[in-house]
Amino acid sequence: MKTFGSLRALAFFGAGMALAPSAYAQEAPEPTPDTDAASVEDDSVLIVVTAQGREQELSDVPVAVSAVSADQLAKSGTNDIRELNQVAPSLLVSSTGNEANGSARIRGIGTVGDNPGLESSVAVFVDGVYRSRSGNALSELGPLDRVEILRGPQGTLGGRNASAGLISIYTAPPEFEAGGYGYFTYGNFDAIRAEAGVNIPLGTTVAARVDGVYFERDGFYNDVNNGGTVNDRDRYLVRGQLLFEPSDDLSFRVVADYSKKDEACCAATFVQPDFAPLARVSPGLDTFARPLPGAPALTSTDNPIINVLLGLGQDPRALTQSTFNRDIYVTPGRSYDGETEDYGVSGELNWSFGDVNFTSITGYREYSNTQGSDTDYTQVDILYRAPGDNAGARAFETFTQEFRLNGSLFNDRFDWLIGAYYADEQLQTRDNLRFGSQYGTFASCRIAIALAPTLGPTTVNPGNANCLGAGAQGALIGDPANPLDGAFGPAGDALVNGLNILSQIRDRGSTMDVYNQNSRNFALFTHNIFAITDTVDLTLGARYTNERKEFDATFGNDNIFCPQQRALQNATLLNPTFLANFPAALRPTFQGLGGGLVSLSCQGNSTSELDGVSIDDEREEDQFTGTAILSWKPTDDLLLYGSYSRGYKAGGFNLDRSALQASPVVGNPAVTGSADNLQFEEETVTAYEIGAKYAKRDFSLSLAAFRQEFSNFQLNTFNGSVFLVQNVNACGTDLGGADTDASAATGSCNADDVEPGVISEGVELELALNPIRDFGMTLGLTYADTKYQENLIGNDTGAPLDPALRLLPGDNLSNAPEITATTSFSWTPRLGDGPARGLVFVNARMVDDYNTGSDLLYGKEQDSFFVMNARVGVTDIADAFSVEAWVQNLTDTDYTQVAFNTPFVAPQQTYSAYLAEPRTYGVTVRAEF
Structure with missing residues (x-):
């Protein structure tokens, strides 16, 4: 049921649809001083993207793709991929218990959970080089050329397979003209951000560029017990580039970058009735039953676990303050301190010979992250990771190589592309998760x-x-x-x-668990466009992927x-x-x-029986994916298309010792060396889409309707005893409610009746309006009904669904709002006769209700909310200087990223929540030369 606020916000967007366009189309090229937009309105909008592996105008690409220009990114204050939420309604990027755990979702589909063994449903590429997980891109990006967001499965072009979509980030390249710039920002929370760069031509064929960013800021949470703040910023980026262009037919670009973060992340607060007024303690031992009327509120002293927390030293203020009061009461001596290091080098070669273009993209990257934590998020010392080299550590070493050949035949009637891709990724995770002194x-x-x-x-x-x-x-x-x-x-x-x-x-658990996974991915692909007539094209693409993963783990434990x-x-x-x-x-x-005694004593499969135990396993997959698109341009300005595609995301290993435990009650842990319980199967998707794109210089519109069917959907969740990765499917036969009961033994299905378990369908609208010089508006609207089917089962053999997930059947996925809208307004009038311009820019995002918990428990629902950003200033002063005042989250809207069960307190549960950022504001001064 929509709240009044949701309806009012939606009405605001609806009223503006006649005037407001989409936030992700690039702004049209500015008319020359002696013309206006109306005099050139018949010209095409020259927005060039590489979404199909070759340069094309956005209006000619028959796929759902959003292109965000450097200008739009600068105005919206985009410094990392989370801020793309404001300009792309089908995209949602969030982070939870660790900066490395950031997850991107498109059309409600994304990787759920914090397990690095799961690959990202939404792949992220920077300058054509794959980032191993989308969370790896949650860092400063520096100056950008553009961002392309492709929606729907991606599996027939270069790079990594992605089942939900991809984000391609293109950094600003070197230029053959000397220049430089410097930005300085000061904001609330004592935020200081400095960015500078220089571009130097080294002769007529070589250019070099160096950019650097430094950002520090106090945290949004105040640690009452230990002092200081949490969720702060202390990070920097340095990127150097060389561009070699000896001729019009040959170019080679080298990019090297290094970034580091030393930050405390990520705190959470108790969920209170102001956020979840209907959330109540569930009756009996059934933590998933709908709370009965009159049951105590989660943090009420009528909830017996609250009295235990108070008796063990919990400050009562944490249990009575608002959910969005950012005072936190961390166990004395515990810390969220962490460190992230990310660096790499890449080279891109483009060589044209005759009608054939050759592209080679080579990349090598290393990424590491450690993060200490007070993992129970209470003042009581229950669970923790001590900061250091082994605190929830993850490290990636990735080598990628992509080759593409493309050209045209038969008088440009056949535009062909073939290629190959290879990736070798070494992943190591280390963990020191221990029970605290009061556990x-x-x-x-x-x-x-x-x-x-x-x-x-x-x-x-x-x-x-x-x-x-x-x-x-x-x-x-x-x-x-x-x-x-x-x-x-x-x-x-x-x-x-x-x-x-x-x-x-007390103070027992992991002395150090080490997981190693090597993944080698090899693919051959082709993507071809046949001009059936002058206005009708047929696109056919195919990809063969071979994926092999080798896994081993060694455990240390003193419980x-x-x-x-x-x-x-x-x-x-x-x-x-x-x-x-x-x-x-x-x-x-x-x-x-x-x-219960055994489960609590061995929680998370923490046992000295695993001390010194090593296990290993491997798996291999072969998958064919493809796409077929029929498009028609009845006029130069209008494109109609329909498409079919099949996507894929690799299976793998659950990098969590708790999943080794077949039963938390009887038997022994995994001392036999078997890793069978850790494996999960590959996720596949079949997608259908129809769309239309209309583009003029002063107005553009795109519409897309889609349906996506996911089989073996990969879900990472906590089932009350272990963290598991559950493949989710549906049964074509009615299970009579057996998938919604508390039994793990009921609800099986004949393998022949297994069907896709997740369906995402909906409509997307994008508009851009530039009716006069210096003025632009955008609007985007996404309706995505992304839900689990009825009669859910586990893997594709027909095994029953884990009972912890029994609220899923028939409901929407977590973090998958049905309605999301974005809009923006930009006005840059000239000030007087000089080059100076004014700047007024506003963008906003409205999100419908959704549940933030992977198990969809009551009390984790996020009501609809509205976020607005604004920027005003004077730019191009003497062609060199700008001064801008800005505010993010203008209305200081309170909302959560994820709500979750506070560890170890079920069945008398409480919830905790990772909060989104509050209002921030500041002033930026820019200089260019």
Whole structure:
């Protein structure tokens, strides 16, 4: 149900559609001083893109592509790919618990979760070179030439396969004219940003360019306990380039860059009723049931886990302040400090001989990131990563090589392209995730809360190591002859002994886990345009991809209490012979308590049984993808097209030790050397699209309607015990609600009835209007109904869906709003007779309601919101200087990026949330020479 604010914002956009165009078309070339736009309105809009592997006017490209010019990027304040959200409604870029975990979504489809073993659904390329994960591009970009955003599966041209789309970023190249520039910005949160560059021609055939960016800023969160701020900025970029053009037919460009970040990231706050007023504690042990009317609010003291947190030292202000109060109460001594280093070199050769063009793009990159964290996001010391070289570390070394040949035959009736692509990627992740000094008592309180209805209100006492009140402990080891009267006999002894073991888990866990994955990707592709008539073209593309991944891992762990707990409970509360001595009505309760003790003692498969264990595995895939497009230009200004395409994203390995654990309750962890539980299958998509593009110098319009069907959709989520990667499909046979129950054993499907599990369909509109000199407006509108099908199952063998995902059937995907609109207004009038110009620029984005949690739990919904940016100033003063005042998030709109279950507090759950940035503002001074 839409809120009043959503309807009002949508009405605002609707009212402007007659005047406002799309935020992602490049602005039309400016008319000469003695002409106006009307006198040249019959000329084509010369917006050149390379979306199909060759230079084409945007209006002639029969695919859904958005092109954002350098001018538009500068006006919108785009410094990294997250800020593209303001100019592309089908795109959503967000980051969560780590800067390296940034995820891009197009049409509601993206990689869900923070696992580096999953490749990006939206691939990112910078100057034609693939960035291993989209989060790797969350850094300063420096001066840009343009950005192209291709929507829908990409699988028949160069570079990496992508199932949802790609972002191609083109940096500003060297030029054969001497010049330089410098920018300085100061803003709130003590933000200082300096950017400078110089371009030097070295003769008539060689030009060089060097650009540098430095940015520092205080964080948006205030760490009350440790001092300082979190989510700060302290980063820089240096990029050097050489361009060699000995003739019109040959050019070679070399780009080398280095960037570094030393920042604290990423904090979260408790979700309060002001953000999720309907969120309530779920009844019983079923954390996924719809909360009953009257259930306590998540952070109310009527929620028993809140009293435990308070008893263990949680500052009560964190539980009563607004969700969007950015004071955070981090465990004393814990830190979010991290470091990111990213560098590489690439070379692009373009050589034309006759009617044939040859392109070679070679790239080598290294990327590393470490990030400490107070991983439970509370003041209580439950879970942490100590900052350092092994703190959630990930490192990529990537070599890529692409070759393309393209040309034309038969008097330009046949435009052909063939190519090959090779990538070798070495990924290493290291982790030191450990239980904190208060974990044992906190986890024991989870069991004590479950016992409280039987043993009374004094059962829970966080002041004792095992969290049991004295009376409760006495009752548990009471008279074994009367088990129904509150004395559990031998079962009570097993419970107390189990709690005593659990309570000793303090500062235990990973001493260092290391995962290595080598991925080698080889592809052959072709993309050809046949001119059937002067106005009708047929485009056919095909790609063969071979993907091989080799994986190994070695674990270090000092949690000796996990095997002790498992041995005790397998001999008592989980042992049928032992349970036979008790009434049948009590056995399920005892089993549940015994299972809870083992699960909490071994949470995340943390056990010394893995210490020194190594495992390895490999997988190989062969995939054919392709596209077919029929396009027609009934006039020079109008293009109509229809397309079919098939896309692919590689399968891989879940780089998380918890997924090795077949069962958190019984059996042993993965000491046999098997990595079978870590594998997940490749994701494929079949897509259909029809569209129209109309382009004049003063007006352009594009429309696209699409349907995308995803099989083996890759979803990374936490199921209450382990982080798993679940392939999602649907069953063509009605499962009778078995996919929505709490059982992992129900809801299977015959393999012959397996169907795509995710469907994305909708309409996109883009308009650009430049009716007079110095004035432009844009509007973009996306309606994307991106949802899971009914009757969901797991992999394509028909296995049941994990019960943690039972809210998914029939609902929209996380972070997939149905309606998104963007608009912008630009006015740059001349000031007097000189070169100076005024600048007034405003852009805005309106987003519909959506759920931010991968499990779609209630209380993680984000209401519709509206974000506006503005920039005013005077530019081209004496052809050299500019002064601009700017503001991002003008209305200081509060919204979240992702809400999630606060770790380890289910079933008496609370939620936490990563907040989006508040209002920022400042002044920028520019100088050019």
